[in-house]
Amino acid sequence: MDISVETTTALERKMTIAIPFQEVDSAVLARLQEAAHNVKMNGFRKGKIPMKVIKNRFGEGVRQEVVGELMNNSFYEALNQEKIRPAGQPSIEATQLEEGQDLQFTAVFEVYPEIQLPDFSSIKVEKLVADVDEKNIDKMVETLREQRQTWEEVDRETGNGDMLNIDYLGKSDGEAFQGGEAKGSNLVLGSERMIPGFESGLLGKKAGESVTLSLTFPEKYHNAELAGKEVEFEITINKVSEQVKPELNEAFFAGFGIEEGGEEAFRVEVSQNMEREMKSASRSKLKNKVVDALIELCEVSIPQVLIDSEVKSIRDQALQRMGGGQNIDPSLLPDNMFTDQANRRVVTGLILSEVIEQQGLKADAAKVREAVEEIASTYESPDEVVNWYYGNQEQLATVESTVMEDQGFDVILEQAQVAENKVDYEEVIQSEQPTATESKSD
Secondary structure, three states: OEEEEEEOOOOEEEEEEEEOHHHHHHHHHHHHHHHHHHOOOOOOOOOOOOHHHHHHHHHHHHHHHHHHHHHHHHHHHHHHHHOOOEOOOOEEEEEEOOOOOOEEEEEEEEEOOOOOOOOHHHOEEEEEEOOOOHHHHHHHHHHHHHHOOEEEEOOOOOOOOOEEEEEEEEEEOOEEEEEEEEEEEEEEOOOOOOOOOOOHHHOOOOOOOEEEEEEEOOOOOOOOOOOOOEEEEEEEEEEEEEEEOOOOOHHHHHOOOOOOOHHHHHHHHHHHHHHHHHHHHHHHHHHHHHHHHHHHHOOOOOOHHHHHHHHHHHHHHHHHHOOOOOOOOHHHOOHHHOHHHHHHHHHHHHHHHHHHHHHOOOOOHHHHHHHHHHHHOOOOOHHHHHHHHHOOHHHHHHHHHHHHHHHHHHHHHHHOEEEEEEOOHHHHHOOOOOOOOOOOOO
């Protein structure tokens, strides 16, 4: 097998491979002989069909099949021989296929870039830290009560926070407009779900009342036909309900797995969960700052095939969050929506891979177990989930990969200049935009 490799761009390679025709003919003959023993043809006993007949009947198809397999296998043998690491699938094209002549083909593909790691000690980042105090716990307890609240119908004037059941009809220039009508719709006052003036216009009303509101759609409303238009809404209030939060009692605590210890044990559990959430959020933000610094310090050429793959992955995740992607046209989510995020993820992955390789890191078994148990803790039967992960090598490998990346970050953080900044708990857990450090399976 003759191999030549041409560098066409910084990351693109064109590999030309020639396979001696004798090797091709030998492989084709072996495949035809195998067929001769197995195929059935009218007029011939099984295994007694002349090779000439077999070749006339199956020769062309078998040759195409063998040539395809030889090109594929030879390409990967050539990669090993030349010690080349492709970043994606190649584009393979045959350039010489005639019988009696050497088989020749080209493979065009991208390779992973060489990463020059910076001096990590030059990285300066801030780590947010906070205490979980009684005030924070009180607020979380109220949030948990709100999450399990019910609604109770009342006979009084409406106020912010009440849920109204309403019928409404919107008109523009006396004519009903599309999307401006609903019956039996629930609306929480103060949610700002409707256009300005709609919800405030229903304050101080009672069930059974009707009201007409003259309103104006915002200039930047998503429906261009309604943007900036003056309209009227005819609204009837069918029902008014107020929030009813559950009492802090044994039944409420049991809903969170607290069977003994009452409110004190419940608050301890809440506090511990908040500590875990705070530490996780703090580390996530710290990692994002490290990523920012690495991207600024490292000049990395990115294989387009990796960007394309990451864009597809992010889009698929977005479609899943939008209801599994059913009845949603993927073209509504164009590539440029995800390109920056994909670039960031790919660059981060390339840098961390280099750190892991240079440091010879292996996934720490104890940390992998801890990560699996943390995932399992969100399910009703944690032990079953843990056993499932350890019985599913593919899923376990995903966790191991995440753990190794985390260990890579630890290597960087050990050398970087990290300054702690004590802030409020709320500031630490405040969410950020999706970044490269987020899990791809989220």
